[in-house]
Amino acid sequence: xxxEYEKNSKRNDNWTNLALxxxxxxxxxxxxxxxxxxxxxxxxENSLKAHLTRxxxxxxxxxxxxxxxxEEKHLVNWVLKM
Numbered sequence: 001x002x003x004e005y006e007k008n009s010k011r012n013d014n015w016t017n018l019a020l021x022x023x024x025x026x027x028x029x030x031x032x033x034x035x036x037x038x039x040x041x042x043x044x045e046n047s048l049k050a051h052l053t054r055x056x057x058x059x060x061x062x063x064x065x066x067x068x069x070x071e072e073k074h075l076v077n078w079v080l081k082m
Contacts, residue, residue: 015043
């Protein structure tokens with residue numbers, strides 16, 4: 001027997017960056033609750049939480065360096081002399 005499921009029509013991912021910025025400012029500056037703000041600006045609650053988490057954590061792009069700047073420069077010079 002084949003079971004068919006309906007798509008959840010409550011979820012709407014058609015929000016704009018402006019709405020996202022306003023929602024994030026409302027939470028950070030105005031003390032609004034994430035769930036209420038997500039409904040107000042028509043942004044999925046998990047999406048809003050993810051953007052808030054990413055903004056608050058200080059991420060470093062790229063790989064974390066293993067060598068110090070001095071060690072890297074010394075290694076480059078050593079390889080070039082070979």
